[in-house]
Amino acid sequence: MTDIYLDNNATTKVDRAVVDAMIPYFLEQYGNPSSIHKFADGVARGIKQARQQVQNLIGCEHDSEIIFTSCGTESNSTAILSAIKAQPNKKEIITTTVEHPAILSLCEYLEKEGYTIHRLPVDKAGRLNLESYKKLLSDEVAIVSVMWANNETGTIFPVAEMAEMANAAGVMFHTDAVQAVGKIPMMLQDTKIDMLSLSGHKLHAPKGIGVLYLRRGTRYRPLLRGGHQERGRRAGTENSASIVGLGKACELALEFIEYENTKVKAMRDRLERGITEQIPHCFVTGDLYNRLPNTTDIAFEYIEGESILMLLNKAGIAASSGSACTSGSLEPSHVMRAMDIPYTAAHGTIRFSFSRYNTMSEVDEVLKVMPGIVATLRKLSPYWDSINNAPVTNPEQAFQPTYA
Template sequence: MGEKRIVYMDHSATTYVRKEVLDAMIPYHIEFFGNPSSIYSITRATKKAIDTAREQVAKALGAEPDEIYFTSGGSESDNWAIKGVASANRKKGNHIITSKIEHHAVLHTCEYLEKEGFTVTYLPVDQYGLVDPAELEKAITDQTILITIMYANNEIGTIEPVAELGAIARKHKIPFHTDAVQVIGNVPVDVKTQNIDILSLSAHKFYGPKGVGALYIRKGTKIDNLIHGGGQERRRRAGTENIAGIVGLGKAIELATADIEGHNRRIRALRDRLMKGILDKIPDAHLNGHPEKRLVGNINISFKFIEGEGILLWLDDEGICASTGSACTSGSLEPSHVLLATGLPVEISHGSLRLTLGNVNTDADVDFVLAVLPKVVSRLREMSPLYLKSGKEGGCNVQ
């Protein structure tokens, strides 16, 4: 028997490490391993490598190198941004504004702060997952000390009007943080023109290593430290630097932002063909997220009468890696908070499937998914009491 074919379409969850990135990292595991905090000569290479990576990240964001701080990833960056601003500005106010569709790294941090005496406004979104700038402005009070709204949603791919939201925050002199974990390499970012004060990113979302990220903090932003200890990262983030990881992040962001337009052109063509094929072949399928203002590699579709967990298991058996919005690993089987916030009914939210394309995907992958997925959905519907009660006949347009 031949080796099982694997089609990876879960790039929003994580990506592989590009060979160029790994090659750049290896010397800092083996040869240039000195602790940057030491003063002997062999650490000069590690200090220089960190400085280079800081410059690479700053260039990709339109920032200054001394506005970039390295972290362990997106969750730490989000926690630092929110807790840091809240702590530093507590005497000024205790009100934070976010949205209902944020990543849990933001939502759970806000929930934690509510227990500490802060108040949080969770802005609604429309059917496409978009935050209304007018709703943001309406929610601002004289106690508002932070606005944190994601750049693009990790589940449905909707891209928020970040520049407009940031302009409102700027007008009211309120720090604006955005979780940009999903957008690096997919959307051009310029923190200055887009009115961003604080930005979170994570290397493993754009073909870099896991366990390393960064936080952009605009000069003059009042923010306390999250991790205390030594004087690393200009006394802002303690802990011996993950040199190899930082080098990998720098190289990865340089490569990811070198030709965003070309990358998007190729991925969009694959995404659109796959999305159209699914909607044409499978009845009772609903596209989630904005049809145009969305990440180029993102497809999120809900299928009536079945559950996403079943789809994932059957796709995995065929070698297709994807994800769903339902919290299947928690044992709660709760539908996606993002889909519910867009107004999608619970029973339809349960049947969501997210396919996110990336550098490894090809036309052959699209053809394979279009051959397999309709059959999977049809088989699951044939076993579904909900589908049988609906009185529908014939699962999908399978050829």
């Protein structure tokens, strides 16, 4: 049996067609797009085509609104730092408690520099409260940055509505759409979103290429200054092969967007149903009715995620976990904590994220091994009563280890 890859929210396999599209830009058209000779004359055309392919996928009005960057993190940093540089008198930023570290770490840093950061909390299903969001919008706010979809649970935030609200209050709106682009349809020209980040490696393009969408007319200050590349908005020689690859990947993503929301979703649903029906004391986290079609995040109570991953890996299955141990930190994932998932479950969350390369028979394979893996680890758990095959009565009281 070949290995099963269910960690597509972490990164994806590069599509063969993407690799094929890139190769000429390493071996033949390797000239600097700024040069005037035959090694370069096709590069500008290739980049222009890629810009249009990205434009088609995200539905923006002009291809000049696409700025190629090195990754999602660069796009995020550029967006937020641009907003505060362009509006130096505004000292507040609105974001959420469940953003990716690419946003949260930057905000923490800006907090030290004197910025006020409003982090919108989420409820137990990972949803935001738009009323409290509305109250925070003011002239003091430089930018709102809210992810389109959460990387761990797949929960989708109402960014279009939130952008309207920000726009009405005269506040810039940025969305980290790294997990959403290519998985759900979008038409940016119909929204008031000013900036959007996307990352190539989440949609079968290579790592090291990203995009910042910048609505025409949005006040902007570049992060990298230098040459005239990207119309002076992001200096540095173009990563031409990867840009072309990203373009191809966007074209394919658009082609497969219906497949993603029907076939891929069906695989996710079958796995989720199978696991929750067969295994006691587990539950799906996030907003079940408003999620990415490819993601399920399941909390297995009384056991720990890294152990589950190691046993899954032994069975040839790749997934990921929100447990503390997998990251080397002392706390479980901030997303699980924000949703108030109890520690006994938060450490045991496993995220399965699909792509169009997965198959139904892979789902069946996972369903075959998962109950055994959970049972094996529960046998070792001090919170589990092996004789009755159930949690001990009052688990949190029954086992209270000493800790300073």
